[in-house]
Amino acid sequence: MGGVSPLIINGEDMEENKVAEIEPKLGDTIPESWLKEAESIVKQGYKPIRVKEFRGKDETELYIHNLNAGVEGLATDAYGRVFNRLIKEPDYMTKNQLEDVLKSKNIWGEKEEKLIEQYKEEMREIEFQVAKMRQKGKYNKDSMIRLRESWTKHRGLVNELLSKKSSLLSNSVESRAEEEEVKVKLSHCVKYPDGTRVWNSIEELNQETDRLNLVKLLSEAIYFWSGLTQEIINDLPVKILFGGEEEKSEN
Numbered sequence: 001m002g003g004v005s006p007l008i009i010n011g012e013d014m015e016e017n018k019v020a021e022i023e024p025k026l027g028d029t030i031p032e033s034w035l036k037e038a039e040s041i042v043k044q045g046y047k048p049i050r051v052k053e054f055r056g057k058d059e060t061e062l063y064i065h066n067l068n069a070g071v072e073g074l075a076t077d078a079y080g081r082v083f084n085r086l087i088k089e090p091d092y093m094t095k096n097q098l099e100d101v102l103k104s105k106n107i108w109g110e111k112e113e114k115l116i117e118q119y120k121e122e123m124r125e126i127e128f129q130v131a132k133m134r135q136k137g138k139y140n141k142d143s144m145i146r147l148r149e150s151w152t153k154h155r156g157l158v159n160e161l162l163s164k165k166s167s168l169l170s171n172s173v174e175s176r177a178e179e180e181e182v183k184v185k186l187s188h189c190v191k192y193p194d195g196t197r198v199w200n201s202i203e204e205l206n207q208e209t210d211r212l213n214l215v216k217l218l219s220e221a222i223y224f225w226s227g228l229t230q231e232i233i234n235d236l237p238v239k240i241l242f243g244g245e246e247e248k249s250e251n
Helices: 015-021 032-044 069-086 095-104 110-135 141-168 173-189 202-206 211-225 230-242
Strands: 046-054 057-065
Touching: 046 211, 057 211, 069 173, 095 173, 110 141, 141 230, 173 202, 173 211
Parallel strands: none
Antiparallel strands: 046 057
16 A cells, blocks of 8 residues: 555545645654544545546546445355355365465465565664654754655565565455455445445446446545545554654754
């Protein structure tokens, strides 16, 4: 989930103000407004999302609704059905079995796992350097910026490797069951402002040709259902780590 995403608040696309609102800068404080906005959205029960060029319209507003017990139950049932069916089929493997195959073919194994840990350790080292600089009361602005850039780069490398691993395991029994579970949730919880569902069934969702907007809606839904927004997940760690007061820096 690396990168900077457009900030959408109350249905308004803040793309033009993306740098000012989202891009972490030295001197930024922790954005309490983001936390309040996320809390407000979760409380209202849905999050408005603007999608472009969707089903013949230049721009369409859709709502991602909160999960309820009924939808959760349907999703759990769907997971169980797919898992119980695929676990009996010889062409499918569990994640553990698939990991063993990937390791035997030198596609993914200890080397890649160690690389992820290496990048994480280097990120922790950067965090330690930042902490030491801040303890001094003043720090060199350019040095802080370089550390921030290095930390962000390392986070991108970790996310890239984790994404690759997830892709390699996507055909496992568990992953296929999880995919069906999410489809149930998405088909029931993504609606037009008038309350009608965008997809009335998983079959309709599977036939959706606009894959780009489908991926966007899926990503936003997962973050929303976790109680946060994509902007907070992506950028708040950088602001917490590198935010500070400009007057403390030494040019």
